[in-house]
Amino acid sequence: MKGRLDGAEAIAAYLGKPARWVYQARxxxxxxxxxxxxxxxxxxxxxxxxxxxxxxxxxAQ
Structure with missing residues (x-):
């Protein structure tokens, strides 16, 4: 597997979404x-x- 992203901010930045979107996805x-x-x-x-x-x-979420 490629790299691991830790935290909502890192995941959101990678996806080009706001951090709140990551929490909503969960x-x-x-x-x-x-x-x-x-x-x-x-x-x-x-x-x-x-x-x-x-x-x-x-x-498209």
Whole structure:
């Protein structure tokens, strides 16, 4: 796997979205590959985010 992005701000910056969008994606259970580890916060892997963005089923959220 490519690099890991730690925190909502890093994930949002990579996706070109506001940080609040990352929290909403988790809260609303959107099919975005963002994980949450107990006590460690949000994280995501770059290659999974890239695959998610290329997926034709991905909605413009």
């Amino acid at each position: 809260e609303r259970r959107w099919r975005v590959p963002i994980r949450k580890a107990d006590g460690l916060g949000l994280y995501a892997f770059v290659d999974e985010l890239d695959a998610w963005q290329r997926d034709p089923a991905t909605l």
